[in-house]
Amino acid sequence: MSLKRPIDYGLEKLNGMINDMIDLAGKTLEISIESILTRTDNVEEVRKLSDQLIFMMDETSELAVQLIARFQPVASDLREIKSAIQISYDFSRIGRYAANIAEIARMIPEEGCDFTSVRELSRIVLEMVREAGKAYLNKDLKKADELRSMDDQVDKLYAESMKHLIQMGGKINTACLLSIALILRYLERIADHACYIADATSYMITGRKY
Amino acid sequence: MSWAIEVQNLNVWYGDKHIIKNVSFRVPKNVIFAIMGPSGCGKSTLLRAMNRLLDLNPHARVEGQVKINGVNIYGDNVDVTWVRRQFGMVFQIPNPFPHLSIYENVALGPKLNGLVKDKSQLDELVKQALQKAYLWDEVKNDLRKPASMLSGGQQQRLCIARALALKPRIILMDEPTANLDPVASSKIEELLLELKEDYTIIIVTHNPQQAARVSDYVAFLYMGELIEIGETSTVFTRPSNILTEKYVLGRMG
Numbered sequence: 274m275s276l277k278r279p280i281d282y283g284l285e286k287l288n289g290m291i292n293d294m295i296d297l298a299g300k301t302l303e304i305s306i307e308s309i310l311t312r313t314d315n316v317e318e319v320r321k322l323s324d325q326l327i328f329m330m331d332e333t334s335e336l337a338v339q340l341i342a343r344f345q346p347v348a349s350d351l352r353e354i355k356s357a358i359q360i361s362y363d364f365s366r367i368g369r370y371a372a373n374i375a376e377i378a379r380m381i382p383e384e385g386c387d388f389t390s391v392r393e394l395s396r397i398v399l400e401m402v403r404e405a406g407k408a409y410l411n412k413d414l415k416k417a418d419e420l421r422s423m424d425d426q427v428d429k430l431y432a433e434s435m436k437h438l439i440q441m442g443g444k445i446n447t448a449c450l451l452s453i454a455l456i457l458r459y460l461e462r463i464a465d466h467a468c469y470i471a472d473a474t475s476y477m478i479t480g481r482k483y
Numbered sequence: 484m485s486w487a488i489e490v491q492n493l494n495v496w497y498g499d500k501h502i503i504k505n506v507s508f509r510v511p512k513n514v515i516f517a518i519m520g521p522s523g524c525g526k527s528t529l530l531r532a533m534n535r536l537l538d539l540n541p542h543a544r545v546e547g548q549v550k551i552n553g554v555n556i557y558g559d560n561v562d563v564t565w566v567r568r569q570f571g572m573v574f575q576i577p578n579p580f581p582h583l584s585i586y587e588n589v590a591l592g593p594k595l596n597g598l599v600k601d602k603s604q605l606d607e608l609v610k611q612a613l614q615k616a617y618l619w620d621e622v623k624n625d626l627r628k629p630a631s632m633l634s635g636g637q638q639q640r641l642c643i644a645r646a647l648a649l650k651p652r653i654i655l656m657d658e659p660t661a662n663l664d665p666v667a668s669s670k671i672e673e674l675l676l677e678l679k680e681d682y683t684i685i686i687v688t689h690n691p692q693q694a695a696r697v698s699d700y701v702a703f704l705y706m707g708e709l710i711e712i713g714e715t716s717t718v719f720t721r722p723s724n725i726l727t728e729k730y731v732l733g734r735m736g
Contacts, residue, residue, distance in 0.1 A: 278733055345692055347719040347731045480721025 280344040283336065287357050288410070290333045291364075295406030297326055298364040302402055302463065305375040306395045309456060310388060312381060319375035326368035333361035349477070356477035360409055363466040363473070367402060370459040370466075377452050386449040387403075390434040391456050397427055398460045401467040409474045417478075420471035427464040431457055486550075487512040487653055487683035488533065493547035495525070495532050502528045504707040504717040505547075510700070515675055515684045517698035517715070519691050521735060523563075525707040530655050533685070534570040535563055535700055551652065568596070571646025571682075575658040577638035577730075579630035579645070586626040589613060592649045608648055615681075616644035617674050636667025640736040643674065654678065660693065672697050691731050695719045703727045 301322040308315040337354045340346060346354055401423050408416035434457055438450055472483040486509045495503035502525045510516045518526050523625075528537070535556055537543040548555045554564045579588045592598075598733045599605045613619040619642040622633070639659060646654060656675075660668035675684055675697050681723055688694050694701050697716060702712040703726070711718060713725040722728045729735045 275734070343694075347691070347695060348722050348728050350732055351720060 280340060280346060280350060283340045283344070284350065284353060287333065287336055287340065287354065290329060290336065291357055291360060292331050292406075292410060294326060294333070294361055294364040296409070297322060297329070298367045299399070299403050299406065300369050301326065302371045302399055305371040306391075306399065308375050308378045309381070309391060310395075311446075312378060312383075313407040314378055316372075316375045316379065317428045319372050323365075323368035323372040330361040330365035334358050349480075352477045352480060356409070359473040363470045365464050366466050369418050370463050374456055374459050377455055381452050382446055382447055382448050383427075385446050386452065387445075388453065390430075390437070391453060391460070394427065394430055394434065394457060394460045397423060397430070398464045398467070401427070401464055405467040405470040405474075408471055409477075412474070412478050414475060414478050417471040417475045417483075420468055421483075424464050424468040427461060431461040485512065485552075486510060487514075488685070489548075489550040490533070491548040491550070493529070493532060493549065494545070495528050495537065496544045497528075497542050502707050503532065506707075506709045507705075508702055508709060508712050510683060510685060512683050513679055514699040515679050515680075515697050517688065517694035517701045518685065518687045518704055519701060520704035521696045522689060524704045525688070526704055527657050529704065530657055530685065530687050531651075534572065534655060535566050535574070538563065561736065568649060569652050571643075571649060571651035571654040573639070573642050573646060573654065573656045573659045575661045577635055577642055577662070579633075579641050581631040582629055584627045584640060585613075585630050585633070587621050588630050589644050589648045592645060596649065598649070612644040612648040613641075615647050615678070617639045617670070617677070618644055635668070636663050636670055639663060639667070639671060640674065643671075643678075647678075647726060650652050651682065653683045653685060656684065658688055658690075659686065661689075663687070682722075691719075691733075695731075703730060705730070 301319055304315050304322070305319045307313070308319070337358045340354055344350070401420055404416060404423075405420055407413065408420060435454065440455055441450065475481070475483045489509045491507050493503055493506045494501070506529065519527060520526050531537045532545055533549055545557060548557060549607060550556070551566075551569050554561065572635055580591070583591065586609055589612050591604055591610055593605060599608055610619060613622065618637060621637060625632070630638060633641060633719070643654075662670050663671065676685070678684060686698065698715045700713065701715045701718050703710045703718070703724070705726055711722060711724045714721070718727065719731060726735070
């Protein structure tokens, strides 16, 4: 067992902060999807969680800058810090999109909306967010690769669902149609950010650009 | 590509001890090339093998080639004086001639080597060397005073001026800032960046941060072996060897 270097204490703290963001982002997205599928108004709660994620992102990048200033990190230390800055931003964006989704719950009509596509896409996207966090924490290159193929799946499903919605134009309630289209769009963006987290993870491990 | 210096299959022994183990690398012209590694890895020995300074050590044995302009300095019929003239050398502890004046410290080499015809040429050469070493403005009114009156950082720049006065192609530096305070060290580092316009600089350092700051290329030497060599920006962001990684992270030993 070798001694910890001074920077190791800082890196551990940074990792702990990202860990908290992973948990919180997953929880935020879960509640927002829940609010659509069960038609409950969780806007205030989700907004609060999203604000908290932004606050944590600021804290994370502040700590990252301090570590750069104090330790002039190189090699894997430097890559870890750079990735932490990127990943914390991605989780804060995921929080914002989750808040956007929760806000849509307020414009959904009482009856007649078919959320099958939302249910399907959100299941994959939520899994992606959780897996992205795990890939980062476990420095798992294989999982990061898997996330990129999950994103292809999401893009395909998104394109199909949007095509279907366009065909349904005029045949279903406009508020339904708009709600579903927006939610699908936000979910697709969230999947992109999960993918960016995978890219940052792969870069952290290998030093190569993804 | 023409290289400032090419080292091929270089081996050095001190008695039975194998100090440098089959090291090969090439240094482009007008760059700062850093050799880094932990204490005792052979950095200084490698540097001293490059200008045949090891000839002075009766226990040292050198095999392999070191080429400047295509000429192997260890070849037959090579004039050692010519070899040494290709190099300027600066050491860890500033070593001006303490009792000689600042002026004489710089003037001595050119005088002994017949580089100048008369006093005015010599004056000009001394001034140029001191200017290039960014020392002129600080000493121009004290040229006749002994070198020992200068601060450590000034003494080191005087040593650099002394080396430059002999118009070398390559400057070898063996931990040139190890005995200087941070401000004096920064000055030397700034000076290196200026000097690479006209010279090729090979600097040995046990401070990886210094290598990261000033060098264009960096070689990592460990237990006499060349572990990794590459562009500094690459070696410090994604080193390819695990030993290099450990060393730059400060996890070695």
